[in-house]
Amino acid sequence: MHVLIINGSPRIKAHSNTDKILEKFTKGMTSKAATFKQYEISDRKQWDDIRKAFDESSEILIAIPLYVECIPGLLIEFLETLTPKKGDARISFILQGGFAEGIQLRCGEEYLKILSENLGCTYGGTLVKGDNFSIRFFEGEQRDKITSRYEEMGCEYAVNGNFHSEKCRKFTGPEILSAPVRLFVGLLQKTLAKKMFARIAEGWGCTKPLDYRPYQ
Amino acid sequence: MVLIVNTTFDRSITDELKKQMDSRNIDAKIIETDSLRISPCIGCNFCWLKTPGECSVKDDYEIILKNLPHADQMWVISDTALGFLDHKGKNIYDRIIPIGTMYLKFVGNQMRHVPRYDKRTDVGIIYTGNPDVEYLKKWNTRAALNFEAGSLGVFSTDEIKEAVSCMC
């Protein structure tokens, strides 16, 4: 199986969480003898090539960061320029987001079925998972801890050609966090997480409090 | 105040809106984006972690960010594509994220960003074309939740009267 992979993130490749996820995912894919060519939506210079590859491909995978409950505006701008296929291709999706709960991604997932139809493709399913916001802030082992889970899903996809298996469905994790976990995470957000964000902000040269109101 | 953002090139929509709003004495501010430069969000996270509340993309979207903390409602007028808002309409929503902060909390059983301002701005859509209306309604409700606000509904350009009846 040869797959056209499109990273649908507007964030440049170097900082894109989706790219780090795809790194592991494609490692799994290639271990099962699948091949791929990856493009980035964030680089407008690639758009002509992606369009051509879309026209010529029968197996397409778009990996997408959730942007306000759906797909990013920049990705829509690109997709608007495509000529829909004639049912001769299968399209599958990796949908990932910042919030941890599976329920946060369901509205976006629902749209991907509508999108497949509008692109004239058979829907190969969506691999859904949140809790990926922090990938860009980590390196090495810490980053691998978050992203390496995608390697096995790459194997699944290469073998099945879709994300319809039970294993892929379960990959999402809990739809909502249990009450004790919410209590714990809520506390963490008020304490440790605030300190961590302040540290990152300082490193980025931020000179204002993170709840500053410029347009009050 | 009701903020109206027309992302289409069709000013007859806002002309009709103005007529209807005037007759109901609605305090509105209309932004026509056809004469503005509004780029997509590039996901840099600077609005949360480097220049809190300010977008690093220096273009005309700042007018919207300046008005949002004072608006009771925002209506996005948008063309549609691929069953959904077209990219110009969606960009208005994507670029809204500076009104949230990096801080997180649970609202009910789901996590949300802590809002930056006290004002909550409900959102509505007026669309052209043929989107998946049921989906758009559902999506707008979810999108509004992200700003701790409500959906004002989704209306076609043939339903301007109905949309105006939801304006305060």
Ligand SMILES: Cc1cc2nc3c(=O)[nH]c(=O)nc-3n(C[C@H](O)[C@H](O)[C@H](O)COP(=O)(O)O)c2cc1C
């Ligand atoms: C404008 C914008 C909107 C976002 N909206 C959501 C959202 O609705 N739900 C969510 O879980 N994450 C949301 N996120 C977080 C991203 O999906 C998440 O950080 C993702 O890992 C980014 O991947 P990337 O680095 O490849 O762009 C949003 C991020 C941005 C910049």
